[in-house]
Amino acid sequence: MPRTKDNLKREAASLLSKMTVREKASLLYGRRFWYVTGRETGEDLPEIMITDGPSGLRKQCGKTDMIGLNESVPSIAYPTGSALASSWDPALLFSVGEALAEDCIKEDVAVILGPAVNHKRDPLCGRNFEYYSEDPVLTADLGTAMVQGIQSKGVGACVKHFACNSQEDARFFSDSIVDERALREIYLRQFEAILKRAQPWMVMTAYNKLNGTHCTENSRLMTDIARREWGFEGLFVTDWSAMRDQLAAYCAGLDLEMPGTVGSDLDLEEAVKSGALSEEVLDERAGKVLELLLKSQKRKPALPKRLQVQHLAVARRAAEESAVLVKNQNILPFTAKEPILVIGAFAKQPRYQGGGSSKVIPVLLENAFEELQKAGAEVVYAEGYHRSSTEPDEALIVEAASLAGQYRQTVVFAGLPESCETEGEDRTTLSLPASHNALIEAVLEANPEAAVVLTSGSPVTLPWESRAKAILCTYLAGCCGASAAANILLGKVSPSGKLAETWPLAYEDTPAAAYYHKHEDYAEYRESIFTGYRYYDSTQKAVLFPFGHGLSYTSFSYSDLSLDGHVGKGKPLTLSFRLKNTGKCLGKEIVQVYVQKKESAIFRPEKELKAFYKFTLGKGAEVRAVLTLPSESFAFYNAERGAWQTETGVYRILVGASSRDIRLSAEVYVAGDVLPVPDLRAVAPVYYDMPSAPQELPEEQFLALAKAKKPQERDRTIITRYSPIKDLAFSKGGRPIYESIVKRASSNPDPEMAKTNLKMAMDMPVMNLFMGNSRRSEVDKILQIANGGTPEE
Numbered sequence: 115m116p117r118t119k120d121n122l123k124r125e126a127a128s129l130l131s132k133m134t135v136r137e138k139a140s141l142l143y144g145r146r147f148w149y150v151t152g153r154e155t156g157e158d159l160p161e162i163m164i165t166d167g168p169s170g171l172r173k174q175c176g177k178t179d180m181i182g183l184n185e186s187v188p189s190i191a192y193p194t195g196s197a198l199a200s201s202w203d204p205a206l207l208f209s210v211g212e213a214l215a216e217d218c219i220k221e222d223v224a225v226i227l228g229p230a231v232n233h234k235r236d237p238l239c240g241r242n243f244e245y246y247s248e249d250p251v252l253t254a255d256l257g258t259a260m261v262q263g264i265q266s267k268g269v270g271a272c273v274k275h276f277a278c279n280s281q282e283d284a285r286f287f288s289d290s291i292v293d294e295r296a297l298r299e300i301y302l303r304q305f306e307a308i309l310k311r312a313q314p315w316m317v318m319t320a321y322n323k324l325n326g327t328h329c330t331e332n333s334r335l336m337t338d339i340a341r342r343e344w345g346f347e348g349l350f351v352t353d354w355s356a357m358r359d360q361l362a363a364y365c366a367g368l369d370l371e372m373p374g375t376v377g378s379d380l381d382l383e384e385a386v387k388s389g390a391l392s393e394e395v396l397d398e399r400a401g402k403v404l405e406l407l408l409k410s411q412k413r414k415p416a417l418p419k420r421l422q423v424q425h426l427a428v429a430r431r432a433a434e435e436s437a438v439l440v441k442n443q444n445i446l447p448f449t450a451k452e453p454i455l456v457i458g459a460f461a462k463q464p465r466y467q468g469g470g471s472s473k474v475i476p477v478l479l480e481n482a483f484e485e486l487q488k489a490g491a492e493v494v495y496a497e498g499y500h501r502s503s504t505e506p507d508e509a510l511i512v513e514a515a516s517l518a519g520q521y522r523q524t525v526v527f528a529g530l531p532e533s534c535e536t537e538g539e540d541r542t543t544l545s546l547p548a549s550h551n552a553l554i555e556a557v558l559e560a561n562p563e564a565a566v567v568l569t570s571g572s573p574v575t576l577p578w579e580s581r582a583k584a585i586l587c588t589y590l591a592g593c594c595g596a597s598a599a600a601n602i603l604l605g606k607v608s609p610s611g612k613l614a615e616t617w618p619l620a621y622e623d624t625p626a627a628a629y630y631h632k633h634e635d636y637a638e639y640r641e642s643i644f645t646g647y648r649y650y651d652s653t654q655k656a657v658l659f660p661f662g663h664g665l666s667y668t669s670f671s672y673s674d675l676s677l678d679g680h681v682g683k684g685k686p687l688t689l690s691f692r693l694k695n696t697g698k699c700l701g702k703e704i705v706q707v708y709v710q711k712k713e714s715a716i717f718r719p720e721k722e723l724k725a726f727y728k729f730t731l732g733k734g735a736e737v738r739a740v741l742t743l744p745s746e747s748f749a750f751y752n753a754e755r756g757a758w759q760t761e762t763g764v765y766r767i768l769v770g771a772s773s774r775d776i777r778l779s780a781e782v783y784v785a786g787d788v789l790p791v792p793d794l795r796a797v798a799p800v801y802y803d804m805p806s807a808p809q810e811l812p813e814e815q816f817l818a819l820a821k822a823k824k825p826q827e828r829d830r831t832i833i834t835r836y837s838p839i840k841d842l843a844f845s846k847g848g849r850p851i852y853e854s855i856v857k858r859a860s861s862n863p864d865p866e867m868a869k870t871n872l873k874m875a876m877d878m879p880v881m882n883l884f885m886g887n888s889r890r891s892e893v894d895k896i897l898q899i900a901n902g903g904t905p906e907e
Contacts (some may be wrong), residue, residue, distance in 0.1 A: 119347070122408050122409065123401075125404075126401045126404035126405050126408060127401065129157050129159070129404055130397055130404065132157065133155055133156070133157070133400075135382075135387075135393065135396065136379050136382075137155040138155075138400040139378065139379040139382035139383055139386075139396065140154040140155060140379045141155065141399075141404065142370060142378065142379075142382065142396075142399055142403065143371040143374035143375060143378040143379075144370065144371065144373045144374035145373075145374055146373075147174075147354075148163050148164055148165050148373070149161050150164060150370065150372075150406065150407070152404070154379075159407050160410060160411060162406075162407060163222065163223045163224055163225075164223070164224060164225040164226075164227065164351075164372070165223050165225075165226065165227065166227045166228070166471045167227055167228055167471055167472035167474065168194070168195055168226075168227070168228030168229050169191060169192045169194045169195065169198075169244070169467060169468075169472050169592065170191040170192050170214075170217075170472070170474035170476075170592070171189040171190075171214065171217040171218060171221060171223065172472065172474045173186055173187040173189070173221045173223060174186045174187075186474060186475050187221060188474075188475045188476065188477045189217055189474045189475065190217060190422070190425050190474075190476065190477055190592075190593060191429070191467050191474045191476040191479075191593040192210055192213070192214070193210075193432050193436050193590065193591045193592040193595065194243045194244055194472070194571055194589065194590040195230060195243070195246050196242060196243050196244070196245065196571050196572060196590065196615075197432075197436040197590055197592070198210065198246070198256065198260075198432060198436055199247045199252065199256055199614035199615075200436045200437070200438050200587075200589060200611040200614050200664070201435040201436040201610075201611055201728075202252065202256075202611070202612055202614070202704040202728055203728050204255050204256055204258070206431070206432055206435055207256050207260045207263065208263035208266075209263060209428055211259065211260045211261065211262065211264040211265075211266070211271070212264070212267055213425040213429075214228075214263075214264055214269075215265070215267035215268070216267060216418070216421060216425065217425065218264075218269045219268075219414045219415075219417060220417060220421065223269070224269065224270060224410040225269065225270035225272055225316055225406075226264060226269060227272045227318065227471070228271065228272065228274070228472075229246075229257050229260045229261065229273060229274075230245055230275065231245065231254075231273060231304050231308065232275055232278075232280065232320075233245070233247075233250060233253070233301050233304070234246075234248040234615050234645075234646065235280040235626060236624060236626045236627075237544060237573045237615070237618065237621070237624060238281075238540050238542070238544070238621070238630060238631075239280055239281050239282060239541075239572075240281075240282040240535060240536055240538070240539045240540040240541055241282055241470070241537050242535075242572040243535050243570075243571020243572055243589070243590055244468055244472055246304075246614060247614035247615060248614070248645060248646030248647065249646065249647070250299070250300055250301075250304045250307075251304075251722075251724060251725075251726075252614055252726065254303060254306075255307075257304055257308045257312075258307060258308050258311045261273065261308055261312035261314045262311075265312070265314070265315065267414065267415055268412050268414045268415065271312075271314045271315060271316070272314065272316035272317065272318050272351065273305065273308055273309070273314045273318070274320075275318055275319070275353060276318065276319050276320055276329060276340075276350075277297075277302055277305060277320060277324060277329065278290035278297070278322065279321065279322055279329075280637065280639075281540055281630070281631070281637060282537060283539065283540045283631060283634075283877065284634045285320075285321045285538075286321045286322075286877055286878060287321075287322075287635065287828070287837075287838055288322050288323065288635060288636060288637055289322065289323035289326060289635060289636040289825055290322050290324050290325070290636075290639065291636055291637065291638045291822055292324065292325060292639040292820065293639070293753065293816070293821075293822075294751070294753035294756075294820070294821075295752075295753045296639060296642040296643045298753075298758075299643055299750065299751050300643055300645060302339070305317075305340075306344055309345075309346045309348075310344050313346070313347055313348060314348055315348050315349065315406060315409060316348055316350070316351050316370075316406070317340065317348060317349070317350055318350075318353050319332070319335075319336070319350060319352055320353065320356075321353050323636075326825075330352050330353075330356050330363045330366075331358065331359060331362040331368070333366035333367055335367075336350050336367030337366065337367035340367075348402070348406075349402040349405070349406050350368045350369050350370070350402075351368075351369065351372055352368065352370070352371050352372055354372055354373055355373065355878075355879070355881070355882045357375065358835070358879075358881075360378065360382065360385075360890075361385055361390055361391050364391065364396070364399050365391070368399070369402040369403060370403055370406075375889070375890065376889055377889035377890075380889075381889070381890065382396065422477060426477075426593075426594055429592050429593060429594040430597055431598075433588070433591035433592055433594055433595045433597075433598035433599075434602065434607045435610060435611060436588075436589060436591065436611045437602055437611050438587045438588075438609065438611040438612060438664045439585075439587075439609040439611075439664060439665040439666065439667075440586070440587050440613070440617075440659050440663060440664065441579070441582065441583070441584060441585040442583070442584045442585075442665050443583040443584065445565050446565055446602075446667070447603060447604055447667060448523045448603050448604055449523070449604070449605075450486075450489055450491040452492075452523055453491070453492040453494060453521055453523065454486055454491050454493050454494070454521070454525065454603075455493075455495075455525070456482060456483050456486065456493055456495050456525055456527065457495075457496045457497075457498045457514045457524065457526045457527065457553070458496075458497075458498045458499065458526050458528050458553070459497055459498065459499055459500065459501040460482075460501075460527040460528060460567075460569055461481060461483045461495065461527040462481050462482075462483050464479065464480070464569065464595065464596055465530065465531065465532065465569045466479065466569075466590055466592055466593055466595050468532075468536065468537070468571050469535065469536030469870075470536050470538060471537055472537070476592075477593070478593055479593050480593065480595070481596050482527060482567070482596040482600055484596070485596045485599070485600035486600045486603070489600055489601075489604055491604070494517065494521065496510070496513055496517050497510050497513075497514070498510055498511065498514045498528075498553045498557075499511075499528075499547075499549035499550060499553050500549065502531075502866075503549060504548055505548060505549055506548055506549045506552040506553070510553075511553050511556045512556075514556065515556040515559065515560040516560070518556075518560040518561040519560040521561070522561075524563070524564040524565070525564065525565040526557050526566045527567045527569065528550040528553065528566060528567070528568060528569070529550065529569030529570040530547070530570040530571070531547065532866075533869075535572065538873065538877070539870060540631070541572075544573060544575045544620070544621045545575055546570075546574050546575075546576075551577060551578065554566060555577075558578055558582060562581065562583065563583055563584075564582075564583075564584075565582075565583070565585070565586065566582050566584065566585045566586070567586045567588060567603075568586070568587045569588055569590065570589065570590070573658075574617075575618075575619065575620060575621070586603070587611075587613075605667060605699075608667040608668060608699055608700065608701045608702070609664070609665065609666055609667065610664070610701065610704070610728070612662050612663060612771075613660070613661060613663050613664060613772075614661070616646055616647050616650050616659070616661045616773075617657060617658040617659040618658060619656060619658050623657070625645055625646075625649035625650075626639070626640070626645075627809065628809050628811075629810060633825070634827075635825065635826075635828050636825035638813065638816060638825075641811065642801060642816070642819060643717075643719060646661060647662075647773045648719035648720070648721075648722065649719075649804070651721060651774065652720040652804045653804050653805050653807070654805060660772050660775075661772065662723075662770070662771070662773050662775075663771075663772040663774070663775070664704070664772075666697070666701045667697070667698075667699055667701065668695055668696075668698060668699050669695075669697040670693060670695055670696060670697075670703040671692075671694045671696045672691055672692070672693055672705075672769060672770075672771075672778050673691065673778070674691055674692045675689065675690075675767075675769060675778040675780050676689065676690050677767060677780050679782075680782065680785060681743075681745060681748065681783070682745070682784075682785045683745060683760065683786070685745055686743060686745055687745075687747070687767070687782060688740065688741075688743075689740070689743070689767060689769070690738055690740045691738075691739055691769060691778055692736060692737075692739070693705065693729055693731070693736065693737050693739045694731070694734075694735070694736040694737075695731035695733060695736070696734075697733065698733060699733055700730070700731070700732045700733060701730075701731060702728055702729065703729050703731065703771070704727070704728045704729075705726060705728075705741070705771075706723060706725075706726045706773070707723070707724055707726065707741055707743065707768070707769055708721040708723055708724065708767075708768040708770070709721065709722055709724045709743070709748065709765055709766070709767060709768070710765065711761070711763065711764075711765050712766070713763060713764070714761060715761070715792070716750060716761065716791055716792060716793070717794070717798075717802045717804075718750070721768055724743050724747040725741045725742070725747070727741055748760050748765060748786070752789075752791075752792060754792045759787050759789055759791070760784060760786035760787050761787075761791050762784065762786035762787070763783070763784065763786070764783055765781070765783075765784050766781050766782075767779060767780050767782055794819065797815065797818040797819065798816070798818055798819040800815050801815070801819065831844050832901065833845050834880070834897065835879065835880055835881040835890065835893055836879045836880070837879065837880050838876060838877050838878065838880075839876055839879070839880055840852075841880075842880070845901060845902065847899045847901060847903075848899075848900035851896075855875055855883070856875075859871045859875040859876075880893075880897065880900075881893055
C-alpha cells in the first residue's frame, strides 16, 4: 500500500504506541551533526542525513561544521538564490530543484536545507546572496517551484529561516521588532504561500527573536499561524545550535533540535516524569519526526545515466536565464570574429558562490577567459587587480588601460570578493573594492566602449555607471556561470533576466539606512511595509536600477490592455494585452503586473507586484498575453481585526517591464468587504506621507504602529548559556575563556578568514562552544565560573 498522508500518520501512531518515553525523546534531537535517527527506538527505522544547501549539495563526510570551512563531497554549484530570482521563472527553479534532489539521491541525503526565502530588507545583509527578492509575491512563486521540484523526486526540502532573519550580525540574539501588517504582508507572505502550496517536509526556524520571543520558542509562529492557520503538516527544526530552552521550544511547536545536545533524551524523560512536559506534547513532536523518517523510506526514482552532464546543463541554463543586462548602448553582443580583451582576475578565477553553509566544492569550475576561447574568439588577458586584495595595483591598472586603448572589444570582469559576502557577517558598505573601481575608471577612460561584467550576490554602487555603455550583472552564477556569460557576450543567448531587487544610488537612500545595525540587541523595522521598490517608488527616489529592470538584445511592445470587469470577493480578475517582439532576434520578456490604489483610508505603497510571467517570442512574433489576479491581490492585512480584508473602491492595474517602466494601465472597481478600514493617521501619520517622510522615521510612531514597548539592551555582565561569547570579556571569571577563544579563532593563516572566524565566534552563544557535546547541566557549571562563582557539585 502506498504511503499516503493518512497512512503515514497511522503508521507513526502505531510505532509511538510501542515506545518508551526515552525512546520517543531520542527522536527529538540529531546525531553527529547531520543525522536524524530512529535506531534508538527499538523499531526498524532508518537513520537519515540532512544537509546544506540551497545552491548545491554540501555533504561533509569527515570533519563537520555549519559555516562551510571544512571539506565536502564535490558537487554542482548552481546559481545562488539572488541569481535564480533574476530569472523570474518558476519552471526553471522547478528544474533546478529536481537536479538538486537527484544530487541528494546520489549521495543518500534525505533532506536538503533550502530554499532560503527571507525577505531582502536591507542590501547590507551578508546573506542576501542566498535570498530571492525584495518582493514576497516573486519569492513565493519561485520558492514554491523550488520546493515542488525537490520533493517531486522523493527528497525533502527545508524552507528557511522562519522568520524575519534580516541580518547576520547579532543574528543569535537580536530581536526583530515588526508591526503586524508588515509581518503578514512582507515577511510571512512567502512562507504562507510555500507552506500552503508545496507543504515542504521541514521548516527551519531562525536564530533571532521576533517581537520578544525566540523563533525556536515562538508558539504564535509555529503553532497558531503555520499549523492552525496555514495548515502546515511538516516538521519544525532549529537552525544549527539554535536551541535554547528545550521545554519552551517543544511546547511551542518545535519538533527537532539540530545538531542535538548530549543527554537530551534523559533531560526530556526527567521533564515528563516531573510533569514539566506532557507526554501528549512529546508524542506530537516524536510523531512528526517519525513521519519524516517514514517519508524518507519511500522508493526514490532511478537516476539518469548521464546525471552530472545533465545537471551541469541545468546549471548553465539557469545562469543564462538569470543574467541581467542592466545597460547596453549598442555595445553588446561582441563578435568572435574580432579579438576580445578580457580584463580582471575574476575572468580566470571567478567568484561564483557565497560563503558559509551554502559553500560547495564544485565538480568543475569554468572561467570566462577559457570559455570565450572555446567559443572561437581570440582572447587577450590583463589581470587588472589582485584576486586576494582590495587595494589598487597601479602597475596592473596601467597595463590594462594601455591594452584597452588597443582593442575595440574590451570587457572588464569585476565585483565583490568572497570576504565581502558571507554567512555570519553583514556587509559594511555597498561599494566595490577600491581595486575594482580604480581599474574600471581607468579602462573606461582609455576605451569608452568597454563593457563591464559584474559578479556579486547583491547590489553594489557604481560611481562610474554614467560613463559605462554596457553592464551585465551575473550575480553569483555557479560553476557554469562563465560559459553562460560567454554565450551572452557573444550573442548566442539573448539576456532575459530582470532584477529581483532595487539597486540604490547610495546606501543612505535605502529605507532602513538610519537604523539598520543601530542597536545590537534589537532591530526596529520602522519602515513597515515600505521596503524595496515599495519605498523607492512611493518616495519617487532616484535609483541606479529599478526593481524588475533588465534589457534584451531584442525589444518588445505592449498594447491593447483589456480587463474582464468588476472584481468581487473570491472572484479573480483576468487581464490580457498584446505583446510583440519588435526586434531582430528571439527573446524573452518578463511581464509584470502591479496594483495601485491612490485613494485609501490605510497607508499603501505606490504600487505592488501581483503577477508576472516570462514569455518567449521569436523575431516579429506576437501573442495575446493573459494573466490572472486572484481576489487576494487586492487585500491588505487588517492588524486590528487579525484578518485579510479588501477595501472597496477603484484600483489601477499597471502592466510594465519594470516597476518604473509601466507600459499599460487601466482601472477596475473592486467590491470589497463591508467592514471598517483602520485609519491610523492619529498615531502614525508619517506612514501616510512617505514622500515627505524624514529618513529616520519617528520611533514613537513606529512603536505605536507595532503596539510595542521600546526594547531594552541586555546586561552584558551576567553570562547565561545564550549570552554571545563576546560578553565573556565583561566578566572577571569569563575573561580568560574569552581570550582563549579569540586566540583560537584568530589563528587562521589567511587574515580575511581569521577576521571572519573571529566575527562569527563573537556572536555565537556560549552554549555553542560545546557544540552539543556536553549536557546543559555541565555547561551551567562553566557559567558559574564565568560569573565569578564556584561550580556546585
